[in-house]
Amino acid sequence: MITTSTLTTLAATGPGFLSPTGVEIAFLLVGLVTLGAAVVTVTTKQLVHAALWLVVALGGLAVEYLLLTAEFIAWVQVLIYVGSVVVLLLFGLMLTKAPIGRSPDADSGNRPVALAVAVAAAAALVWVVVDAFRTTWIDLDGPVQGATKVTGEILFQHWVLPFEALSVLLLAALVGAIVLSRKNKAAAEAEALTTTAPKKPTTGPKKEQR
């Protein structure tokens, strides 16, 4: 654990965190807003409101990335999460059940378990990040770490194998989704005999392609 003496030595080395700069204060405030939005997301009783608060939380995260000079990641965050995942979520909600007002029956009763998992995950993440970046400061001279060019070079030179492995994994997920969404022929015919309802055309998976 960090004791008072290590705290003072940490404060002495590097720019120090006892006299915060404007960026650091902004980072903290945006972090608070993000946290608040995230908490409201999981506690609100109104389903669509939860999805919209999720937009605020994900947008706040994008701003945090920007403040950490990770510009590329920030815009990807907005593009994929705010622009696509939330839209898909809203689409799903509207297709199934999205009443205006409260829906008290939407609670699964897993609240204590979910809370325990969330706290454990948060603790692990905070520990890892604090341990890994304890006294690291972003060097603002020259191209910064998160700039598009630097990100591209790191990704395709040092991390090219994991990157390709990931893309194969996504391809497998894509193929799997197509297989799952296709009914096999015999079952489909049997269903067509029993029900007169028109079959929906199978739409391919959309999200996995990103």
Next chain:
Amino acid sequence: MNDVLDVALRLLLVFVLFLVLPLLVGQTEHKVMAHMQGRLGPMYAGGFHGWAQLVADGVKFAQKEDVVPSGADRRIFQLAPAVALLPYLLVLLVIPIGPSESAVGQQIDAGIFYVLAVMGVGVLGSLMAGWASANKFSLLGGLRTAAQLLAYELPMLLAAASVAMAAGTLSLPGILDAWQWWWLPWQLIGAFVFFTAGLAELQRPPFDAPIADSEIIFGAYTEYTGLRFALFLLAEYAGIVIVCGLTTVLFLGGWHGPWGADGLGWVWTLLKTAILAFVVIWLRVSYPRLREDQLQKLSWTVLIPLALAQIALTGIVKVAIQ
């Protein structure tokens, strides 16, 4: 102090452009549609050639009562027009209209990503409006909007990625610096895909199934009146300006032109944008609306394969000339 003044001046200029250009497109649409379809109404207001029609429209919108349906989700209903409009303002900030440093509101390193990401957020406005109106037609419109966005964002991204590959940068001014005239035929398929997908993202005819007035009244905007409805319309026209401007910058060479390269670059940008905006209006009066399933089919079976082919072509040429 000088920096602050500079930033303030740029923001003000972009804001003024944001207010003026969509109105210009709106006025042009009145006139072009009036001529193409023999509509006599828009030709009377104000005497000469019906110049005051747009003013009359504005006065009408401002006079109408701002109604929120009693069953609606009040806050989201009222917030939706702002969510639909603001992203376009933010995008306009980064579109370069001239070659010099001062001809762009703000240079952003990952410009293409910024533009596409922020534009995607605008659709949330339509979704919010469609859901919060507590109207079945609105909900249908919202659903169609979401389905359309999911289908057309992918080809748009792929087409933009092709240009970024060709230029070797994601920055919009950087792409224009690298641009050569022969990129025009080279990126032609990409340009077609990008413009078509952009049109679909704006929900302009022939891709206006989400607001199809003869089927679902006016989709997500059915319950809106007065100024809030006008804001949605303004968002649509601002979207036309943005999509045409982006197509100009990414595919048509922006400020490059046969003459007047120095000093008059911004004229080329505006001219190309205006021509594309005219095409958008032209398509509205000449094409029938695509059915919902035809919309999806066009995107997944035509535009995406075309965009992938364009990326392959870009890659091959890029490797060949190196």
